[in-house]
Amino acid sequence: MPRSASVKDVAAAAGVSLGTVSNVLNRPDRVSPETRERVLKAMADLGFVRNESARQLRAGTSRTLAYVMLDASNPFFTDVASGIDAAAETADLSLVLCNSRNSATRELSHLALLEQQRVQGILVTPVDPDSPALDEVARRGTPVVVVDRTRADQSFCSVAVDxxxxxxxxxxxxxxxxxxxxxxxxxxxxxxxxxxxxxxxxxxxxxxxxxxxxxxxxxxxxxxxxxxxxxxxxxxxxxxxxxxxxxxxxxxxxxxxxxxxxxxxxxxxxxxxxxxxxxxxxxxxxxxxxxxxxxxPRQLLGRTAAELVLDEAGNPDHTHRQVLFTPELVARASTLG
Amino acid sequence: MPRSASVKDVAAAAGVSLGTVSNVLNRPDRVSPETRERVLKAMADLGFVRNESARQLRAGTSRTLAYVMLDASNPFFTDVASGIDAAAETADLSLVLCNSRNSATRELSHLALLEQQRVQGILVTPVDPDSPALDEVARRGTPVVVVDRTRADQSFCSVAVDxxxxxxxxxxxxxxxxxxxxxxxxxxxxxxxxxxxxxxxxxxxxxxxxxxxxxxxxxxxxxxxxxxxxxxxxxxxxxxxxxxxxxxxxxxxxxxxxxxxxxxxxxxxxxxxxxxxxxxxxxxxxxxxxxxxxxxPRQLLGRTAAELVLDEAGNPDHTHRQVLFTPELVARASTLG
DNA sequence: TCGTCAGGTTGAAACCTTTCAATCCGCATC
DNA sequence: GATGCGGATTGAAAGGTTTCAACCTGACGA
Missing domain, CATH: 3.40.50.2300 (Response regulator)
Known part of the structure; x- marks a missing residue:
């Protein structure tokens, strides 16, 4: 496996400086059509794949949101996840899902990794909503929103149903x-x-x-x-x-x-x-x-949670909110004579 | 939000060099117990969180595996995912799940991001198994295993059921x-x-x-x-x-x-x-x-797929294999008079 | 002819961590 | 008292990208 080409290689192949390659990637309008063509061709030829770690390291911003779900085999949570996904897509972020499968340990290790990855925000349906680990993560700067659970103290945003x-x-x-x-x-x-x-x-x-x-x-x-x-x-x-x-x-x-x-x-x-x-x-x-x-309102639950976490990530005067949705009875044959 | 502390800050706070901090993180046995204590304390005080991008950039290796699932709301796929998860856990990798929700476009953008993140390998149940995008990814060096689908040509590993x-x-x-x-x-x-x-x-x-x-x-x-x-x-x-x-x-x-x-x-x-x-x-x-x-055998399907992708990632003389499992009839009341 | 301007392009610095050869220090050995 | 040893620590380089001030080149107006 040929180790992936870097911007430097592309620059050399296209006969331009490495700053120009970066411009093609990030501000394509600032570079003349001919050069752009040449660079794009070089990228394709070399099989260039942008190194996201380096990008993120330098730019300081990640393009992902995460949802740590309690149990991926419960359709309820996958529906919540699809609501989150929809919101993430709108914000042009990608969503990664982690499954703690009801284990506090797994949840913890997922949280740790996500934090290290500097994701924009973490949505989580925790095994134990009162776990101090959640506070730690939030305190260290990653926005956290609790989904489908609440906590007595209002230390972070949450969405739940009454x-x-x-x-x-x-x-x-x-x-x-x-x-x-x-x-x-x-x-x-x-x-x-x-x-x-x-x-x-x-x-x-x-x-x-x-x-x-x-x-x-x-x-x-x-x-x-x-x-x-x-x-x-x-x-x-x-x-x-x-x-x-x-x-x-x-x-x-x-x-x-x-x-x-x-x-x-x-x-x-x-x-x-x-x-x-x-x-x-x-x-x-x-x-x-x-x-x-x-x-x-499962999808709405997810969508709202995502909006809250994005607000927390982007809005300087964000304040924590606990959103409580209203459930609704759907009567069907199992109770209707 | 106080921008996250770096190893340098920790080193300063603990009065050691930055190499030592790194050693505490990666080879704790090589540093004396007292220093280690001091460094750990400094980390806790400063709320240090290792920057995974930097780590990965330097070390060149990521600790994650990805599964791009076709439809997270189908229990079949979540079961496959849990099999993958089990294997990933064994290999001490973490699994991220992406949901393409039956859309080729979403699938494509997930693949692109995962590739840029240099994940160890990608498992995917593709919308269209014959999509050339899969070959591209593989050609550029990220191991790809197709799950629950097959392809006429044997251009990558796959697991499926007969x-x-x-x-x-x-x-x-x-x-x-x-x-x-x-x-x-x-x-x-x-x-x-x-x-x-x-x-x-x-x-x-x-x-x-x-x-x-x-x-x-x-x-x-x-x-x-x-x-x-x-x-x-x-x-x-x-x-x-x-x-x-x-x-x-x-x-x-x-x-x-x-x-x-x-x-x-x-x-x-x-x-x-x-x-x-x-x-x-x-x-x-x-x-x-x-x-x-x-x-x-859903879980087994997942587990095997994960093993194949890890083999491809780690084993220099890996060869592609198409594993075909045998299904089994489970007779229950709906056919038994 | 000179100065100005704008669109393109360049080069170096910065991001944070890991790695590794080099150094340091105290101690046992001869 | 000199030598060697091993464990602990250090410092600098490297990794790929983005950013930004500086630079270049024509073109245009005066």
């Missing part, structure tokens, strides 16, 4: 549909989302004057399809008197698992069991019984 | 289950995968001595859930005599759409209609009627 409201919407809908025994399925409980959605569910329940013990909680060990099935089995095991007629799941994966269990064991949905999910991923609408779900 | 065999497996299974009228649903036809799977289906059909016209083909405009539903409607519109009792879909998204249509219109699966998908994404097993599907 999960308490989302929980309320879901349970209000079930109350409207006449259900009097409802289950909330979600976990693990240390996740902010899981707690907030539960909180909203309880608020709505209490506001309707229903007895607290008629809102059953079932805790799962993770937010997956498999756990949803498992939860279905546990529900089915309850004595008929105490068995809920509707379930609100902390996300769509759980809801899909639950739905699957119901169908395979002959439980009619929504006749015997109504189901509400959360996230409204594409597979929710595509399920065998299309799923009622709480929709989050 | 789609003809996959198609055969699917249809053989349906023949075994006694079906005599089968439909193949897939499209657009210019995709290699779609053609190959169809080809395999026809081979199996012919091998069983079935009349060619009893294998109906339904072409879709893309491989999505929506198109699957649409295909379901078209099937339902056929006169009963000519209506197939089983369908083989070119991917799981189509199959899920088809399943959804069947269930919502009261067609029993598999009783009246058996369905086979392709890819065996997680949602296939999680569907209301768990889907029989042709499984591809």
């Amino acid at each position: 999960d308490v409201l989302g929980g309320r919407l879901a349970v209000e809908h079930l109350i409207d549909r006449g259900h009097t025994r409802v289950a909330y399925v979600g976990g693990p409980a240390h996740l902010g989302q899981v707690r907030d959605r539960h909180e909203g569910a309880r608020e709505a329940w209490a506001a309707a004057g229903r007895p607290a013990d008629a809102l059953v909680a079932i805790e799962t060990s993770e937010l997956s399809v498999a756990e949803g099935r498992e939860a279905g089995a546990r529900l089915a095991g309850l004595p008929a008197r105490r068995r809920p007629t509707a379930v609100f799941c902390a996300n769509d994966l759980l809801a899909l698992g639950l739905l699957q269990h119901a169908i395979s064991s002959g439980v009619r949905v929504p006749g015997e069991l109504a189901i509400v999910g959360y996230d409204d991923i594409d597979f929710a609408a595509a399920a065998a019984v299309p799923l009622t779900s709480v929709r989050q | 789609d003809v065999l996959g198609g055969r497996l699917a249809v053989e299974h349906l023949i075994d289950r006694g079906h005599t009228r089968v439909a193949y649903v897939g499209g657009p036809a210019h995709l290699g995968q779609v053609r190959d799977r169809h080809e395999g289906a026809r081979e199996a059909w012919a091998a069983a001595g079935r009349p060619a016209d009893a294998l109906v083909a339904i072409e879709t405009s893309e491989l999505s859930v929506a198109e699957g539903r649409e295909a379901g409607a078209r099937l339902a519109g056929l006169p009963a005599r000519r209506r197939p009792t089983a369908v083989f879909c070119a991917n799981d998204l189509l199959a899920l759409g088809l399943l959804q249509h069947a269930i919502s219109s009261g067609v029993r699966v598999p009783g009246e209609l058996a369905i086979v998908g392709y890819d065996d994404i997680d949602f296939a097993a999680a569907a209301a009627v768990p889907l029989t599907s042709v499984r591809q």
Whole structure:
């Protein structure tokens, strides 16, 4: 493999100075058409590829944005990413995606590398929003925006969706549909989302004057399809008197698992069991019984996050903002008789 | 924002030369414990962050691998990515993901930037495997491996799965289950995968001595859930005599759409209609009627691709290889009465 | 004919790190 | 007391690009 040609080589080949080559690259209008042609030809001949490290070192500015995602296999996050991507494209930046796969260690090493690469900004859905590592990065000068999570202190910009409201919407809908025994399925409980959605569910329940013990909680060990099935089995095991007629799941994966269990064991949905999910991923609408779900503006979430980070990177009098979006209930067959 | 401290600043603060600081960073054993301490403290105090561009410029070597994915919202590709990620982690490289979202233009600009960044290697599932842009990149010295696609000429390494065999497996299974009228649903036809799977289906059909016209083909405009539903409607519109009792879909998204249509219109699966998908994404097993599907070794695909690209990057007598994996039929309820 | 001007072009400095040969120092050995 | 040794540290060069002040060359106006 022939080591890549440099501007110097191109300059020599085209019989111009190296400053001119750089001009062709960066300010093509300042160089006469003939020379430009000659230089471009030399580049093509030599297979010249601009060395981005050197460019960045000298120019001091990078052309990329990064999103450290929590779990690339969850469609929710890839949708957020595509919103970010759209914004990045508009700003003529390129987006690199890193996947921490739920591991704090991986997240940390991604953050470190991105920082060293002097990316314009880092968007991150952190394993633990309270990790001090995030503050460190921000303190050292790389703009950081937290996506789909929030923090008590307002130490950086964040975008999230009002999960308490989302929980309320879901349970209000079930109350409207006449259900009097409802289950909330979600976990693990240390996740902010899981707690907030539960909180909203309880608020709505209490506001309707229903007895607290008629809102059953079932805790799962993770937010997956498999756990949803498992939860279905546990529900089915309850004595008929105490068995809920509707379930609100902390996300769509759980809801899909639950739905699957119901169908395979002959439980009619929504006749015997109504189901509400959360996230409204594409597979929710595509399920065998299309799923009622709480929709989050995923793309918008991403786009807004990108705009915030760019503002922080470019605008001298930037101030941190915590943007909270409003979720929306999408009613489908799984709750509509 | 205080412009980031450099090794020089750290050296000054710690009262050592700048070479020593570099040693602390790269060969910590060569510097005495006390000095090391002092330097590390200075780094922490100043919030020093190593400038990766400068490092890379001088050292000439980058620590990253890239995967340009075709469509991040398809779980198949994120699974492939996680296989790559695992291999990258083993090799102590970090992986950046780029999403071309089915656009040749975006793909091109990602390739260009990655090349300029001198990544160790590029893995790509290209929009068009025959695009000359890929050759250019490779010719100029960046190792390129094509993932989940192949090319007639063997100009670079590739990993893929034998789609003809996959198609055969699917249809053989349906023949075994006694079906005599089968439909193949897939499209657009210019995709290699779609053609190959169809080809395999026809081979199996012919091998069983079935009349060619009893294998109906339904072409879709893309491989999505929506198109699957649409295909379901078209099937339902056929006169009963000519209506197939089983369908083989070119991917799981189509199959899920088809399943959804069947269930919502009261067609029993598999009783009246058996369905086979392709890819065996997680949602296939999680569907209301768990889907029989042709499984591809996704993670392995990714891992192998990463190994090939690393070999090309590091091994002087590397030779291009086209690895072809064998798919496997996973039979589930959607075909098992 | 001289001065001015503008469009092209040049050359050197700067960006920050790594590398490596050279130097330094204290200590053991003869 | 001189020599040699090894570990720790130093200083300068190199890597490819961008930037910017300076320079060159015709052309044009006076």
